[in-house]
Amino acid sequence: MTRFLLRRLGLMLLLLFGVSVLVFFLFALMPGDYFSSNRQLTPQRLAELRALYGLDQPVIVRYVIWLGHALQGDFGYSLVYNRPVTEVIAPLIKNSFLVAFAAFALTWVIAVVTGVLAATRQYSLFDRIVTILLFASLSIPSFFLGLLMIKVFAVDLQWLPTGGMLDTASSSTGIERMGEIARHMVMPVAILTFLGAGSLTRYFRSGMLEQLRSDFVRTARAKGLSERAVVFSHALRNALLPAITLLAFELPGLFSGAIITEQIFNWPGVGRIQLESVQTRDYEVLMTITLLLAALTIVGSFLADILYAVADPRVRLVDQVRGA
Template sequence: MTRYILKRLAVMVLLLVGVSVLVFFLFALMPGDYYSSNRTLTPERKAELRALAGLDQPVIVQYFIWLGNMLRGQFGYSLVYNRDVTDVLAPLIWNSFIVAFAAFVLTWLIAIVSGVLASVRQYSWFDKLVTVGLFASLSVPSFFIGLLMIKIFALDLQWLPTGGMLDTASSSTGAARVLEIMRHMVLPVAILTFLGAGSLTRYFRTGMLEVLRADFIRTARAKGLKERSVVFSHALRNALLPAITLLAFELPGLFAGAIITEQIFNWPGVGRIQLESVQTRDYAVLMTITMLLAALTVLGSFLADILYAVADPRVRLVRAGSRA
């Protein structure tokens, strides 16, 4: 197991280096930059500022400078905010993370429970209700359901705030501030959970239906095991395998899906600044966010491999690592 993990970590490093090459050169091929899009600067001033930022160097030289700075934890300088990218993104990443993590946990809990119950009670009213909700989750646009929930719960019923992370001119501290943030999180988290739970529930329901018809499930029932033990100890563990492979896409997918959600609810997160950076051509911020999403994808793939081995004892990581 240890040898396999070390090998996977080495592969992760190589993948991230390869991604960094693609990310940097793709952004380098994009026309213009922050200075060229600024109409208030004279051509001489633009050339001077580009030289100070190192943009007049060959692309390959710029890449190694950027890579070396990134390995030292320096992700560049935001020309729009006149601050280091780390200072710009650090609080925003945390804001996006708490929403994404809450939605991630709720999505998996709802998907597991609803998928298992729908498969066990196939063709029942609950299964039909889950199917309707599943198709609604896959077909309704996020911006539409977000605006609809704002109208119902924020404007009509006035139960929740329309957006933001804190109330206007809020000075709350301690537990009161935490509760205030949680209150503002309800709608964004609900949207992300609703959109993510549909596809995941489909995988759990389909996987459970296939496993419940397997021979080893009939054998378990023939031995006199309780139905709860058959479903959760035997069937669910095997039904988790197809869903675990989705973990590599769930982590970055939540941050990517939050781009629209943060715009709708005015949530101060990475998604909003990513859109603003596209408009202003603040490539240092964009490359850092892209590398963050790539790192989350690679990390999700690594965790999926480990969880796959935990859920399926037939997978022999040690033997696989020794063959390699």
């Protein structure tokens, strides 16, 4: 198991290095930059500013310099905000993670429970309702659903705030502040959960249906095991294996969906600043956020490998045979 983890960790670091090279060169070769978008600058002043920030150097030299600083935790300087990139996005990352992890946890809980119940009650009214909701979650645009929720729950019923992270001119602290943030999180988390649970529930439902028809499940029933033990101890464990591979894409997918959601609900996260960076050509910020999403994908893949090896001993056995 130790050899398996070390091998996967080394591959993760190698992938992260390759992604950093690809992302840096792609952004470096994009036409224009922050200074070239300012038409009031003379060609001489534009050349001076590009030389001052090292933008006139070869791409390889710029990457080596950037990599050396990145290994020390310095990901560049935002020309729009006149601050280091880490200072700009650090508080926003915390806010985005707050919504993303809440939606991630709810998505998996709802998908597992709903998928199991729909599979064990195939063609029932509950299964038909779940199927309709699955197609709805895959079809309804997030911006339309967000605006509809604001109209119903914030404007008409006035149960929830229209947006933001805190109430206007709020001075709450402690538990009161946590409750205020939780109220503002309800609609963004609900949308991300609804959109994410749809596809994941479909995987769990189809996986459970396949496992419930397998020979080992029929054998377990023939031995006299209860239906609860057959479903949760035998079928569900095997149905979880294909879904584990989706773990690498779930968390970055939530952040990608949060870009639109944060705009709709005015949530102070990385999604909003990512869109602003595209418009202002603040490539240092945009590149750092892109690398963050890539790192989340790689880390998610690493965690999926570990969970897959824990859930299925055959993976560890094959790895040991190859390493022998």
